[in-house]
Amino acid sequence: MAFHEHVTEFAGLPVVEFRTPETEEERLRRIQEEAEYREEPIPDRLAPDPAADAAYAAALADPGSVAWRLRLVPEISEEPFDDCFARFLDEVDTARVTALIVGCWGEESDDPASVPRDLLVEHAGRFPRLRALFLGEVLQEEAEISWIVQCDVAPLLAAFPALEELAVRGGDGLEFPATGHDALRGLVVQTGGLPREVTTGILASRLPALEHLELWFGVEDYGRTTTVDDLAPLLAGELFPALRSLGLRNAEYTDDLVRALADAPVLRRLEVLDLSLGTLTDTGARVIRDSPAAFRRLRRLDLHRHHLSEPVMDELREALPDVDLDLGEPTEPRTFDDGSRWYHPAVTE
Known part of the structure; x- marks a missing residue:
């Protein structure tokens, strides 16, 4: 998996991009590239788009009905993100905004001071x-996930006490010191390498409303120091009393996670378990197959992007007939000249 496209929905709302001269120029360039590819006349300006213009006008009239994306366009934008943000404050009634996506904030991806926290x-x-x-909704064409420099996100939680959902992309420089927040229901941390300090800070936090926790572990080569052992407080089932959905995704040790989960008290509380984008092999899948009572309580088990054989996938379906089981995207490991294989998660660099 790679982040080639922007999300079209966030927090249950359709996403609308805040229009700037740079985003309009980018849109024109893409139309021109498509016309050139199809060997059609290349336009020199944007043609009227009544449907898109009407949708944008409706979003401005009811800013809480959409999730707003705010970003700079690499190689086009000349203004700093601060100016773009100021324009957003002027043109949109932000007092009514309920969902906000902050995308690319500039080319200073290696400068922590550039993060707009x-x-x-x-x-x-x-x-x-x-x-x-x-x-940090930054696409791969703008920066690899390991290049996205993040920050200490605790001040954001303090500044927005009513925040219910927080998603962060990028692990370099990411900090999550133990904190408390009464309203947060969903926390997603997407990385190509999750530092242990971030994991332990999250697990040491007081988050009584947290229903969904999603961690993307990544690989050691890009900063992953979190181990399965670090998840012991979570697996013990005593943290986050409202937790019902758990994502332990993009791991290079998915088989080990399955072994730990099979006997974990937390599994008894979950309705949804997501182990996708990782390195699940037939070995780990057989643990699930041989522990049906542990996993049968789940409403949904997401294993997509795995390394399973067809016979073992059939065995899982037979063992968990009442579970919504996602076994899409079977993936072959990378094979080297000496015959060795590398089972790698979907998102690393």
Whole structure:
């Protein structure tokens, strides 16, 4: 898996991109590239798009009905993100905005000072209804996930006490010191390498409303120091009393996670378990097959993007007939000249 496209829905709302001269120029360039590819006349300006214009006008009229994406366009944008953000404050009634996506904030991806956390914190009062925030929706063409420099996100939680959903992409520089938040229901951390300090900080936090936790582990080569042992407090089932959905995704030790989960008290509380994008092999799948009572309680088990053989997939379906089982995207490991194989998660660099 790679992040080639922007999300079209966030927090249950359709995504609308805040229009700037740069995003409009980008849209024109893509139309021109498509026309050139099809050997059609290449337009020199954007043609009227009544449907898109009407949708944008409706979003401006009811800013809480959509999730707003705010971003710079690499190689086009010349203004700093601060100016783009100021324009957003001027043109959109942010007092009614409920969901915000912060995408690419510039080419200074190696500069922690460029992360717009402090800008969001400074203007938190302009977003009294904000319930969902995605910090770092950066596409692969803009920066590899391991290049996205992040920050300490605890000040965001402090600044937005009513926040219910927080998603963060990028593990370099990411910090999540133990904190408390009464409203947060969903936490997603997408990385190509999850530091142990981030994991332990999350698990040490007081999050009584947390229903969904999703961690993307990645690989050691890109900063992953979190181990299965570090998840012991979570697997013991005593953290996060409202937890019903758990994603332990993009791991290079998915088989080990399955072994730990088979006897884990937390599994008895879950309705959804997501082990996708990782390195599940027939060995790990047989643990699930041979422990049906542990996994049969689940409503949904997502294993997509795995390394399973067809016979073992059939065995899983037979063992868990009442579980919504996602076994899509079977993937072959990388094979080297000496015959060795590398089972790697979907998102690394």
